[in-house]
Structure formats: C-alpha cells, structure tokens
Amino acid sequence: MRRAAAAAWALAAVVAAVPSRASGEETFEASAYEKKALEWKGYAEFRPEEQLLRRDSAGFLLQFPGQTRTALARANGAAELAGVLRHETLSLSFTGHATYQLDYSGQDVDARVYDGYAAWQAGPRAVLEVGKRSLRWGKGYAFSPVAFLERPRDPTDPELSREGFIMAGGELVQSFDGPVKTLALTALVLPTTWGLNPDFGPSGHVDVAAKLYGLVLDTDVDLICTAPGTQGLRFGADFSRNLGSNVEIHGEWALATGAPRMVLAPGSVSGSGVGLAPETRRTMSYLVGLRYLTERETTFILEYYRNGNGYSEEEFRQFFALARAGSTDPAALAVASRAAAQGYSRPNAMRNYLYLRISQNEPFDILYLVPALTAIVNTDDGSFSVIPEVTYTEVKNLELRLRFAVNRGDAFTDYGEKPVVARAELRARYYF
Amino acid sequence: MKTLATLLCILAALPAGAAPTVDGAGLLSKVDRNLEPESYEMYRKLVNIEPDGSRKEYVLYSVKKGRDKLVAIFLDPPSERDRATLRLGDNMWLYIPSVGKPVRITSLQSIIGGVFNNADVLRLDYAVEYDVQGVQEEKDVYVLSLKAKTAEVAYDKLIMRVDRKTVLPTTIECYAASGLLIKTLRFSDVKDFGGGIRRPATLETDSPLYRGYRSLMMYAKIRARQMPDEVFTLNYLPRTKELR
Numbered sequence: 001m002r003r004a005a006a007a008a009w010a011l012a013a014v015v016a017a018v019p020s021r022a023s024g025e026e027t028f029e030a031s032a033y034e035k036k037a038l039e040w041k042g043y044a045e046f047r048p049e050e051q052l053l054r055r056d057s058a059g060f061l062l063q064f065p066g067q068t069r070t071a072l073a074r075a076n077g078a079a080e081l082a083g084v085l086r087h088e089t090l091s092l093s094f095t096g097h098a099t100y101q102l103d104y105s106g107q108d109v110d111a112r113v114y115d116g117y118a119a120w121q122a123g124p125r126a127v128l129e130v131g132k133r134s135l136r137w138g139k140g141y142a143f144s145p146v147a148f149l150e151r152p153r154d155p156t157d158p159e160l161s162r163e164g165f166i167m168a169g170g171e172l173v174q175s176f177d178g179p180v181k182t183l184a185l186t187a188l189v190l191p192t193t194w195g196l197n198p199d200f201g202p203s204g205h206v207d208v209a210a211k212l213y214g215l216v217l218d219t220d221v222d223l224i225c226t227a228p229g230t231q232g233l234r235f236g237a238d239f240s241r242n243l244g245s246n247v248e249i250h251g252e253w254a255l256a257t258g259a260p261r262m263v264l265a266p267g268s269v270s271g272s273g274v275g276l277a278p279e280t281r282r283t284m285s286y287l288v289g290l291r292y293l294t295e296r297e298t299t300f301i302l303e304y305y306r307n308g309n310g311y312s313e314e315e316f317r318q319f320f321a322l323a324r325a326g327s328t329d330p331a332a333l334a335v336a337s338r339a340a341a342q343g344y345s346r347p348n349a350m351r352n353y354l355y356l357r358i359s360q361n362e363p364f365d366i367l368y369l370v371p372a373l374t375a376i377v378n379t380d381d382g383s384f385s386v387i388p389e390v391t392y393t394e395v396k397n398l399e400l401r402l403r404f405a406v407n408r409g410d411a412f413t414d415y416g417e418k419p420v421v422a423r424a425e426l427r428a429r430y431y432f
Numbered sequence: 433m434k435t436l437a438t439l440l441c442i443l444a445a446l447p448a449g450a451a452p453t454v455d456g457a458g459l460l461s462k463v464d465r466n467l468e469p470e471s472y473e474m475y476r477k478l479v480n481i482e483p484d485g486s487r488k489e490y491v492l493y494s495v496k497k498g499r500d501k502l503v504a505i506f507l508d509p510p511s512e513r514d515r516a517t518l519r520l521g522d523n524m525w526l527y528i529p530s531v532g533k534p535v536r537i538t539s540l541q542s543i544i545g546g547v548f549n550n551a552d553v554l555r556l557d558y559a560v561e562y563d564v565q566g567v568q569e570e571k572d573v574y575v576l577s578l579k580a581k582t583a584e585v586a587y588d589k590l591i592m593r594v595d596r597k598t599v600l601p602t603t604i605e606c607y608a609a610s611g612l613l614i615k616t617l618r619f620s621d622v623k624d625f626g627g628g629i630r631r632p633a634t635l636e637t638d639s640p641l642y643r644g645y646r647s648l649m650m651y652a653k654i655r656a657r658q659m660p661d662e663v664f665t666l667n668y669l670p671r672t673k674e675l676r
Contacts, residue, residue, distance in 0.1 A: 399511060
C-alpha cells in the first residue's frame with residue numbers, strides 16, 4: 001500500500017513538474033495570482049550519496065552486523081506535495097511526503113501524511129484546527145528544548161519538513177498599542193487514545209498544551225505548559241530579540257517533571273544482564289543562541305544546547321561497550337540495538353552541544369550561490385561533526401546542494417562511534 | 433494701478449533664492465501618498481536580469497497598514513511560494529514553510545537573491561524612515577537629500593529626484609554611511625491604478641556592486657485596503673496568503 005502511494009506521489013510530482021507555458025514575456029498579469037479554491041505546490045528531489053564507513057565503530061557494528069564493507073553508495077529520492085482547499089472561512093490543508101532509497105540491501109519505499117487538518121478561521125483573531133499538524137515551537141535553529149509536541153529535529157539539516165501528530169486546538173490573537181504589541185494564546189489537545197499518535201508516547205493519555213506568546217518591548221516571548229499526559233508536567237519559555245540591524249539573540253528553557261527515558265541497567269554489557277530499563281526524571285534543558293550578519297552578508301548562527309534528559313559520558317560508554325560486545329555476543333547486540341532504537345541513537349542524545357553555522361550569501365558577486373559550513377561539537381567528549389556545503393539556485397525552481405560531512409572523535413565518543421566517517425551527497429530538488 | 437505695477441516689478445526682480453523655501457517634509461509626505469495609500473494591498477513582480485540576459489522572476493503580494501505594519505508573501509516561483517515576511521516597525525520576521533515557524537531577521541538580511549533586498553521589498557513610507565536634510569529646485573525636478581532617522585534603516589542617505597508636476601520620484605540614489613553608492617532606483621511607466629492612484633508601474637534598479645545586473649519591480653492592483661491589526665502578527669504569518 002505504501003509503495004503504491006509513493007508511486008502515486010512520484011507520478012504526481014513528475015506531471016506537475018512539466019512547465020505549463022513558455023516564459024520570458026515582460027508582462028505582469030496579477031489576476032493569475034489571486035486566491036483560488038484549490039492551490040497546491042511541491043517538489044521532487046534526487047539525492048545520491050557516498051559514505052565512508054568506520055568498521056570498528058559501535059555504530060557500524062549495530063547498523064552493519066557481520067559485514068566488512070568500508071563504503072556505501074546510496075541513491076535517495078523524495079517527493080512532497082502540499083495543498084489547501086478552501087471554502088469561505090473553512091480550509092483543508094494537506095502535505096504528503098514520499099521517499100525512495102536504493103543501496104546494497106535493496107530498495108525501500110515509504111509514503112506518509114505529514115499534515116492533514118481542517119481549519120476554521122473564525123475571524124482575524126481566532127482560528128480552530130483539527131487533524132494531523134506539524135508544529136514548530138521554540139526559537140532555536142538547530143535545537144529546541146521547548147518543542148514538546150514535535151518529532152526530533154535533525155540538527156545537521158534543521159529545515160527539513162517533519163511529520164506531525166494528530167491534535168485539535170485553537171488560537172486567539174489580540175494586538176495592542178504600547179509596549180505589549182501582541183498577545184496570542186494557543187491551546188492544544190493531543191491524545192494517544194483510540195490508537196492515535198502511537199509514536200508520541202504510551203497509549204491511553206491525553207496531553208493538553210497551552211502557549212502564550214507576546215511581543216513585548218520588541219521581544220518575542222513564549223510561555224508554554226503541557227499538562228500531565230504521556231510525558232508528565234512540562235514548562236517552557238523562550239525569547240528572541242534583535243540587538244541591532246544585524247544581531248539577533250534567542251534562548252529557550254524547559255523543565256520536565258517526569259521526563260521518560262530508557263537506560264541500560266548494570267550488567268547488561270555481558271548481554272546476559274538486565275538489559276534496558278525505563279526511568280523518569282525531573283530534568284531541565286536550555287538553549288542560548290545568536291544570529292549575526294556582517295556587512296558582507298556572512299551569517300553566523302551560534303547555539304549552545306543543554307539536554308537535561310541526555311545521557312552522561314559514562315552511560316554512553318556503557319552503550320558503546322555493549323555494542324562492541326555485540327560483535328561476538330548476539331544477546332548483547334540485541335540489547336544494544338534496542339537501546340539505540342529507544343534513545344541512544346537519537347540526535348543530540350548526550351548532554352551538551354555547541355552548534356555553529358557560517359554561511360556566505362553570494363560571495364564574489366556570484367548571484368544565487370550560498371556556501372556554508374556547519375559544525376556540531378559534543379562538548380562533553382570533544383567529538384564533532386563538520387559539514388561544508390554549497391547551494392546554488394540560479395536555475396528557476398531548481399535547487400542544487402553539494403554537501404560533505406565528516407565525523408571525528410576518539411573511541412567511545414559520540415561522533416567517534418558514528419558508523420559514517422565521511423559522507424558526500426548531491427541534492428537536486430525541483431519545485432513545482 | 434501704479435502701485436500694483438511697482439509691486440510686480442519688485443517681485444519679478446527678486447532673486448530666485450529669496451522665493452519661499454520648499455517644505456521638504458511636506459513634499460516627502462506627498463511623494464509617499466502619491467506612491468500608494470497609507471494602508472493598501474498590492475501585487476508586485478520582481479525580475480532579476482543577469483548580464484547574459486537570463487532572468488529570474490518573483491511575484492509578491494503585500495499588505496500595509498498605517499506607518500509601520502507591513503506583510504508580504506511570495507506567490508511565485510514555486511521554490512519561494514508561501515515564504516512570508518512581516519515588518520512591525522524595526523522588527524522583521526521571515527516565515528519559510530519548510531521551517532514552519534517565523535524567524536527574526538534584520539533589515540540588512542536579503543530574503544531573495546539579486547539586487548533588491550529586504551528594505552526594498554518591505555519598504556515603509558520614506559517619511560517614516562528618513563529626515564529631509566535639504567531640497568534643491570531644478571527646472572523640472574526637486575532634489576531631496578534624505579538622511580536615515582536610525583542606524584536600523586538599510587540605506588544611510590538617499591538623493592531623491594521628484595518630478596515637479598506629478599510630485600512622483602523619478603530616481604533615487606541609495607548611499608551607505610561610508611558614502612558608497614549602493615544602488616540607483618529608476619521609476620517609470622506612470623499609469624492609473626484606479627481609486628485615484630496614479631504612479632509609476634515600474635521600478636528599475638542597478639548597482640555598482642552588481643555590475644551588469646539589473647532588477648525590475650512591476651506593480652499591479654494597488655488598492656487602498658484596511659486590515660485588522662491582528663493580520664500583522666507572527667501567528668497570522670503562515671496564513672497571509674488567505675488575505676488575497
């Protein structure tokens with residue numbers, strides 16, 4: 001079923017990509033851009049990549065058990081279609097995403113709905129929404145500790161679209177004159193009952209969330225609370241402010257009274273021990289960051305992230321040791337694989353990270369060219385990932401991105417135990 | 433009669449410099465109102481033309497209210513579609529659909545490639561951002577020297593040439609604080625948009641920083657329109673396209 005859906009997406013993408021008319025005329029007919037009952041857009045992309053693998057890493061042993069390969073070539077394809085259907089103040093919004101992957105192990109196809117919700121705009125100050133919705137809370141670029149109702153963000157590519165959760169909610173907005181220019185209250189209900197949102201948390205719960213936004217003294221401020229549901233009572237706050245025409249600062253703070261996580265219990269290294277055990281803790285996470293733009297249009301984004309629910313160095317060493325033991329002990333490999341899937345291999349799984357991205361807009365007066373360099377450092381163990389890339393958008397609707405990534409670190413460190421030493425990829429994305 | 437003739441002779445003999453000085457601030461405000469109503473909606477097409485003749489086009493829909501509230505959304509090309517920007521005074525945000533949340537940006541940051549930047553795309557009234565330092569009168573034009581009111585404004589100084597008959601700008605030279613000419617804006621193709629709005633339909637830009645490159649901005653459907661203040665909020669930004 002998923003393959004059929006993915007094939008349908010791909011076909012829709014190809015059909016839509018065919019230009020409908022010749023371009024180049026010096027005219028502007030604005031009526032062609034007025035609102036229509038049905039509007040849609042999307043993209044199709046092809047992304048070949050080559051990976052150099054680190055055979056003695058824990059990540060390799062988990063991902064390629066029993067193999068001796070040192071490199072991996074993979075072809076990736078993706079298509080996304082988004083649309084909105086309107087009738088007066090009602091609208092239906094939809095985003096579908098399909099992926100295709102081909103490598104030594106064969107092909108894999110996946111298709112899923114990222115967003116699918118109905119909205120009623122009850123006036124300029126109120127909107128009600130119900131359905132599958134991908135929220136984006138927080139001010140952080142690479143990390144967001146207050147993103148309570150979202151799937152994890154990939155800090156190496158934070159702008160990738162992500163699948164949402166099924167929820168119902170509403171928003172009230174009011175503008176003012178004076179130091180407080182805007183106040184907005186958002187309220188949401190996210191259930192894990194009746195088989196809904198099985199990957200959000202344990203079933204049988206209802207998470208209730210509220211977010212109060214204010215534009216206060218030219219500063220964006222959010223106060224967030226989620227009531228006891230799948231993950232306990234949580235509080236969050238964030239802010240963002242410009243310090244001039246070229247500097248922006250932001251921050252986030254999150255407190256979880258019962259944050260769940262899976263940890264390896266003592267004795268599990270042998271493979272015959274207890275294995276994984278759940279625990280809940282009171283944790284505090286935070287983020288501070290800035291965005292700085294130079295006169296030459298170089299943008300710096302710097303963020304420090306403290307992950308209160310992350311694993312300590314000692315806990316990660318235990319995990320890596322278990323994975324290494326898995327090369328000769330199938331029981332240890334099984335436990336390590338479960339640990340990886342249930343938390344140890346998620347992005348930013350340890351406690352302290354530093355993120356830096358430097359991008360240069362159109363260097364040497366080359367229009368549409370943007371080179372960038374991203375570095376993510378695990379400040380607990382000193383391991384890091386460096387990602388140089390260049391994006392070129394000169395051809396209409398076509399975005400080309402060439403990207404390399406290098407993971408470095410000692411044994412038993414976050415990036416030193418990644419299965420991939422280096423990676424090169426070219427992404428060609430066509431928008432329609 | 434003799435007294436009147438004597439008075440006329442005296443007036444005619446007065447040097448030009450003694451004529452009543454032009455009210456620069458009033459003139460600049462009139463230029464603003466002749467270009468567009470204080471609260472409006474409009475469609476714009478931006479065209480970047482490269483030295484080899486290749487082009488890149490963008491279509492924008494924008495809504496402005498009062499002195500300092502403005503929102504604009506890209507309608508074309510598909511790669512930029514639904515990308516929206518909001519300006520509230522000196523505060524600016526950019527909403528990119530794939531990112532899914534508004535991000536604060538600065539006035540100097542470019543939201544698209546090419547010669548136009550944020551200040552051109554999200555321009556407020558000139559009188560809001562600039563003080564008139566001086567006015568020179570030439571045969572067919574006034575020449576206004578404008579100085580940015582704050583360091584937040586993208587161009588430190590403007591030299592604006594205004595047609596005396598229509599009180600519409602013909603060219604604007606934009607300078608950095610260092611005195612460097614950043615770009616020149618040239619207005620042309622004056623046409624009637626209805627509702628008493630008669631103004632240039634085309635704005636052409638070139639820059640010594642991008643030699644050989646040109647950018648055009650074409651205007652359509654400029655209409656006076658009042659929107660609720662809540663339209664100019666971060667919460668409404670993802671729904672800006674619904675305003676059309």
